[in-house]
Amino acid sequence: MTQRRARLIDVADAAGVSIAAASRAMSGSTGVSDAIAARVRRVAGEMGYVANVHARTLAGGASTTIGLLVHEIGDPYFTEIAGGVLRLGAQQGLTVQIGHTGRDPDAELTQVRALVANRVRAIVIAGSGFVDAAVQAPVKAELQAFQAGGGRVAVIGRHHLGADAVLPDNHAGGRSLAEHLLALGHRRIAFAVGSRALTTVADRLAGIAEALASAGLDLDDLPVVEEEFTRAGGRRATHAILDAHPDVTAIAALNDDMAIGVLAALRARGVSVPGEVSVSGFDDVPVAEYLWPALTTVRLPMAEMGEQVLELALKPASSRPRRRLTGHSLVVRDSTAAPRG
Known part of the structure; x- marks a missing residue:
């Protein structure tokens, strides 16, 4: 059973402050000391609390930002995918915020939470999933809550996230x-x-x-x-x-x-x-x-995969995750030949 998502009142109780003080600390407003604000934010991070602001933003039609997570920002594979996402995003009048996870599930969770907090319209995860579904269970819970609040999610690769996916061959x-x-x-x-x-x-x-x-x-x-x-x-x-x-x-x-x-x-x-x-x-x-x-x-x-995954992320949610297969081709060049002898 999925653990209940932490609420602001839970953070306030754990930090020993009023909910009003917790709200001011999380929003950066005046009215609380630096020490209290730091304590509230530390407790919020430990509890995995993320302010549920994306639904409000989406309801007003104000969000024009897409979050894109890649495994290795320096890998040309992800550069090409990002190029496809950026190209289609520009055509749609969207900006793209890119995060790097280093194939680390903990870093992926941190990045997802940051994107949610930054009120993105959709989250795109480009890169491999993990064979063990339990590894991505915390990320799955965050993404399910994000989608329940009006956000959209699409991925490249075989994941256990229950999201729309572009599947490389x-x-x-x-x-x-x-x-x-x-x-x-x-x-x-x-x-x-x-x-x-x-x-x-x-x-x-x-x-x-x-x-x-x-x-x-x-x-x-x-x-x-x-x-x-x-x-x-x-x-x-x-x-x-x-x-x-x-x-x-x-x-x-x-x-x-x-x-x-x-x-x-x-x-x-x-x-x-x-x-x-x-x-x-x-x-x-x-x-x-x-x-x-x-x-x-x-x-x-790769570039087409980037465009396809963003297209999926911009579509309304469906009752079942959608799948798009890419196909492949073998390109034979000079680095392979028959073995000597």
Whole structure:
């Protein structure tokens, strides 16, 4: 059963002040000392209290701000998605407030509460959900309360939030990527991946495992190195792979940011690509075709996904969450080739 949302009177009682004093402290009005105001705000934060102001704002038609939460503000994947949200937002006369969560559920909860407090019209979450539904349960409760008060929510990726969603073609994309490497003749394949707690990673690996099984291989028998879903994570994963498995002929990174790190690590160790090791990524960020060698990857329509998720967020609520599938395409470039010998 969902825990009851903290009310202003609950905060006032816990802080030992009147509800009027608590209201003035939370709004920043005069009439309370700095010490009391600080105590009330501290107690409110501990109780997860957020002033229910968005419904009043929405009722007056005054809100023109959308909240967008991304996992990594520096990842080109999220840059492209944000670009789509910003483009459609501008066409609709909306401003977009962007927050960064670092794939941390606690940071995500904090950011959601801040967006609610800032009276946004809708909240868009771009990025993977978590395999364990319990991880996002606190965020789900906040978003349900936000929607009950008139706000709207839409997400990109597979989440357990009960919201409208744009679903990247992660499973089928993973299968296509593995089928490409297998068709080239690779059997000693290693994988540089983000945390398996993320649904994006789980779904992409599931597609890869499906393709491997069709070729008589088992993903559990191949190197799978979990690291941060970043360029630095890709570098660390590559060094770990080559140290333990120097005979690999291909490294598949489960996003392009990691793949860039893989290429950098191989270059630092004097390993030629694709002569000695083929490298592939996932997402097809704009820089992928300008790398050396140009990166083979799975293309997702990232900017379009940003537009689609905002379109969903601007629609009236429906009785059941809406779903939009993206599709994918495999883009073969110079970073993959048949293994030597």
